[in-house]
Amino acid sequence: MIDLKSMTLLELQAMMQEMGEPAFRGKQIFTWLNRGVTSFDEMSNLSLTLRERLKTECLLMVPNAVRKQQAKDGTIKYLWQLSDGNCIESVLMRYHHGNTVCISSQVGCRMGCAFCASTIAGKVRDLTPGELLDQVIFTQKDSGAPVSNIVLMGIGEPMDNLDAVLKFLELVNHPDGLNIGMRHISLSTCGVIPGIRHLAELGLQLTLSVSLHAPDNETRSKLMPVNRAYDTNALFAACHDYFRKTGRRISFEYAMIDGVNDYDWQADLIARRLKGMPGHVNLIPLNDVEESPFRPSRRTAAFQKRLEHHGVTATVRRSLGGDIDAACGQLRRKAEKGEDSR
């Protein structure tokens, strides 16, 4: 069966021609898919014969919202069930500058970060480009909130599923699709260097976020196993190269952990390693994960001051959806453990 939603407009046009149909049918189908139709019968400008043929040869996958939580601040968290029964999360956040959806890139994650709920049970599988796109389409359709920004910061490591992610970017960016500009998209990585280098070559206008969480190898290797393969020296070198190639400022994510990564010397080290590059550090209050031994830092303001004293811009991330488990993989985790969090 053909996975229609993972296909580009050009691929759909070519497929229509192979089926003996005019190429413009490809565009009609692309438009319907991006509107979030749930059956081929909704594609009313296609002939009945073509619709019947599509039903037998193609998949029209539709994620099912098995849980939905809405916070007082308007944040909505979705737990989507995919066609094979696996579940992933997306979160809609409302900001003054527009609605942002945070999407997952994999079912689970194999990166093993010590503070993160998404990785506890490992990775089950990669998402397809269509499943990435569906999170945006159906969050928008269900909530009625037009989505203007996308962050790839949900469950999974985008660089570990880069081919699908790149195809998704092409789909979501297309003028005949959702038409979301690259400048409105952020991609977050735990520091998979080949992926960072690949993106630098492509020169896309998206924002790269690097989950740093510690500037020194000793601390970072304890928190993030990926640091044993790609250490901080190699990571900062790749970031400097990325900036030189693309001219785009990188955003560094930094979850503040009590007594682990919140010392002044670590702020000083971040500043030294960013020299020559206009980085931006995003300080995140650590979300408490039941299974983790880490606690939120009480030094966030002091750490921010220290960074700014060195001329490094640092912001403290405003936390949305705190009352609904909107933190990193927690809803899926609860569903897996059989706890009802509705």
Ligand code: SAH
């Ligand atoms: N794998 C990618 C994207 C998904 S994680 C990455 O690592 O960047 C999105 C962000 O949430 C990352 O910066 C991650 O480190 C952070 N995160 C994970 N668990 C967290 C927690 N308990 N508290 C605060 N931030 C967390």
